[in-house]
Amino acid sequence: MTKHKNFSPNIDAGWGLIYRLNSLWGQVDPKAVSGDYDGWNFVLDRIYCNLLYSNDMIVKRIYQCEQGHKFSTFEKKSECPQCRKSTAAKSNVKLIEIQTIELSDEDEMIYKFLTKKIKDAVNSKMKAMNKIKDKGPLNKIKSLEESKEEHYRALMMKDIWLRKFMQDLRLYLKVSSSDPSNALFGGGA
């Protein structure tokens, strides 16, 4: 498996956050499989909140060393790698800026978009269930099957989108020796 990048956890994110997220992910599959769509959505929201609002949120840091070199990193640094490379001398660095970039405005918009899609699907499911009562001439209500399908697909999208974050940010824990990438993409195929 070379298509997936580095799966060692991003320790800089903080173990508390990593454990919390992985324990939430452990609740996702049972809910999805059992058809508990509301529960599924609820856990996905919890994951999103943990990614977004956690105090341990992953930050991109910008440092500047005594020689004036600026560099950005996701890790906490105490010395300048450039000085170390060129002169082997230790040059202390100062944190000059924190940028939180992983969850951008665009991510926020995608989250809202997906959440709305799920809500719309729930609404059309409700309408479909009340369809018999609705005798209006302009009956454009989707079938129950159709709206159930839509609901499932919207949740899937949100699920996949959040999993992508987990991967990109290297927040998955390795469970025993199994490769999470296998677990992610259909179990050892």
Ligand SMILES: [Zn+2]
């Ligand atoms: Zn330097």
